[in-house]
Amino acid sequence: MRLKRISEYVWEIPKTEKEGMNVPALIFGTEKIVNNLEEGVFEQITNVACLPGIVRAALCMPDGHVGYGFPIGGVAAFRTDGGVISPGGIGFDINCGMRLVRTDLTVEEVQPRVKELVDRLFHRIPAGVGAKGLLRLTPSEFEEVMVKGVDWCIEKGYGWEEDRERIESYGRIPGADPSKVSKRAIERGLAQMGTLGSGNHYLEVQIVKGESIFDPEVARVFGIREDQVVLMIHCGSRGFGHQIGTDYLKVFDSAMPKYGIKVRDRELACAPFTSPEGQDYYKAMVCAANAAFVNRQVILHRVREVLSDVFHRDPRDLGLEVVYDVAHNIAKVERHVVDGEEMEVLVHRKGATRSFGPGHPEIPEIYREVGQPVIIGGSMETGSYLLVGTEKAMKESFGSTAHGSGRTMSRHAAKRQIRGSELRQRMEERGIYVRAVTMSGLAEEAGFAYKNIDDVVEAVDRIGISRKVVKLKPIGNIKG
């Protein structure tokens, strides 16, 4: 497919390249990254550009790879009036996301006890396919989870008041309607709050090395300093969100003819945002998004319990504060400037992170002057980054940036390259203590199966859609 370089780090596939494109597709990345993207990504992002009501351009972030319908790393904004909502543009794992937690503990204090700490966390935070949590909710409690999100946790003592403002959308997106969620989805979700899941989901113990602080001023605002231990939580809405996605794909698949919508790929099933089907899915998606915030909040609660036990100190005294929590699989109603005019759009971010710049009213006051914290998670071997949102992201990418490394190798291929037990040993020799539910699952997540996180982060930093603040190095990891 023909790629036109329109600036140093932006590549365009013009509208004329494929019949039916309503807008061009734009790929963000360095030459190296764009040259290495799978052909399927270009196919998928230009299919997205054909969807009804899409504005300006279909975007692909530097960590783009082939996904269900939309590429992972895809960002697309649709008119709220006249545009569509598509589960394939959000992902099955609704509000899969990242939460970063700071501590007042130093590397010297934690390093000698990292095995004990990781083992205790492993026992307290259930992980793996089908894992059930320590919390067993009644259907009416779960209804509150869907509607109130993290506010429910704070009411119940699973969170602190001050956690709320350090979560995207304050951990509670308005518009949830549990009556739009199937009984089956609720049955799957009831016992899953406070569980990690599997695949690339993890809980990681990380350290801040002095030479990895790129912006000391912003790092200080985010509560980050040299020699500090932090924890990163990566998980989503588990079987609950997955079931909602599955349910509504079926609904949309049969509703499309009614609305005269034809898509190039059945995986792009969608419905007008204002249609009954579109609104029902949106309301159910919000339920899953709020449940995912709750899931990460309950995991944080367990983290606070375990660290308090291990270090015999109160969690507040340990400085166990949320830095921020970002969604990377979600659609949100936001206002953006399109062709010089501010308008309301439904921004789909699928494997992409919100990256609002300084002064945005949706950023909490504590961070408003510098911009929104952006968390980009690498593979469990290579480290992760904390960045900050920019004004340029508001102009170029609907306030969005990348979310992670992006796979370069299939799970199957990764398992052929290395045995889980060998990887575990190799990681331990390099100072990363890992506990995994299955050794095959561990092998699938080997660092070599992913793009180099430094390349992805360097790209978003140079493009200017988020700025590097600090790189975080893993010393302990829990995998589902």
Next chain:
DNA sequence: ATGTAC
């Protein structure tokens, strides 16, 4: 990602 196929 996912009670990894209803």
